[in-house]
Amino acid sequence: MTTSGSPPHGPVNAAPPSTRLLTQAALREAVGHLDASLERMFGYHMGWWGERGDPCPEAAEGKALRPALAFLGADAAGVPTDTAEPGAVAVELIHNSTLIHDDMMDGDTVRRNRPAVWQVFGAGPAILLGDGLHACAVDTLLRRGGRHAPDAVRLLSGMLMRLARGQARDLALARRPWRGPKTVAIAEYRAMAADKTASLLGCAAAIGAQLGGASPTTLRTLVQAGEHLGLAFQFVDDLLGVWGPPRATGKESSSDLTRGQKTLPLLTAVGSGTDDGTRLAELLERGLPDRDAMTSAAELADRAGARAATERAARHHLALAQRAFASLGPPSEARDAFDELSTAVIGRTALAADPPRWPEDGAR
Structure with a gap:
């Protein structure tokens, strides 16, 4: 967990090592049902080995945030770890499927500090891998999920519908102008983010408990x-x-500046009504051809108050997440682990240096 005044020097390993190892074994079992070439590609993507299947100890693995949430949600509901594990595997497979497809759609060539899957193996195989991971997620739930597996599959499929809707809206927002009557409203962006990103973490937090037959409440x-x-x-x-x-x-x-991506800080700055926000909109409309232009854009957004406003929004939702989890009355170990996990997510930008402040009730 980062609590200093400067950002961490690498990706945060959000999940405890024991959780990551537990899920890694189950992940390998799940993707073992794919074609061997796709299994090798997935291992490369996960940082388990190099592009030829050779050991690659310097490769970075993901944070395993979603499996950790599945286990913590199960803990809060009194569901055993082995019952929750198929759900943890399923949401991690879906998450990585979306990363592989997103990199192609966004034109991102780097993932976890090395070439993205589609750059190494090609776009066609990468699309097949993403599709195969979807199938593996459902297969894992149905093979290993027990009597509540159909309910977990319904939870997963509902999330996937929202995720696809959010991705479609994200692509549509990217084509909208920075200024004028068709500009993107903050509320539109938040709704897109709720579907594209938040729906998967919501599913992750509940799916382990769902497999244990937890109550609807x-x-x-x-x-x-x-x-x-x-x-x-x-x-x-x-x-x-x-x-x-x-x-x-x-x-x-x-990367967001390079693509002119509609994100909360950039939309906040452009809509701030400040001179800096107006200058930023002009820059974004022209495009940012080099490092100097991107640096100028970032400085303008900061001066327009966008960085501070986005930090406040992140703290707001962090506090609400922790309050909701605590309301279940989970074991103290699970509550503390959830708080540490969620604060580590925020700690990626050292926001955890300041304690969360509760917004006014009317702002929720």
Whole structure:
């Protein structure tokens, strides 16, 4: 967990090592049902080995945030770890499927500080891998999920519908202008982020408990906690997309600025009514051809108050996530682990240096 005044020097390993190892074994079992070439590609993507299947100890693995949420949600509902594990595997497979497809759609060539899957193996195989991971997620739930597996599949499929809707809206927002009557409203962006990003974390938080037959009230609360954490995660990602160094993102620096992506800080700055916001809109409309232009754009957004506003929004949803999880009365170990996990997500930009402040009730 990062609590200092400077960002971490690498991706945060959000899940405890024991959780990551437990899920890795189950992940390998799940993708073992794919064609061997796709299994090798997935291992490369996960940082388990190099592109030829050779050991690659320097490769970075993901944060395993979603499996950790599945296990913590199960803990809060009194569901055993082995019952929750198929759900943890399923949401991690879906998450990585979306990363592989997103990199192609966004034209991102780097993932976890090395070439993205589609850059190494080609776009066609990468599309097949993403599709195969979807199938593996459902297969894992149906093979290993027990008597509540159909309910977990319904939870997963509902999330996938929202995720696809959010991705479609994200692509549509990218084509909208920065100024004028068709500009993107903050509310539109938040709704897109809730579907594209937060829905998966909501599903992750509830799916382990769902496999254990938790009550509808418990499941709704876990979804709520996960979705608030998902929005906090997205807003931190937006901050990193403008101000984050590649070592913290695992991607190319200022990738959102390069693409002119509609994100919370950029939309906040452009809509701020300040001179800096107006100048930023002009820059974004012309495009940012080089590093100097991107640096200028980031400075303008900061001066327009966008960085501070996005940090506040992330803290707001972090606090609501922690409040929702605590309302279930989970064991103290699970509550503390959730708080530490969620604060580590925010800690990617050192926001955890300041304690969360509760917004006014009317702002929720």
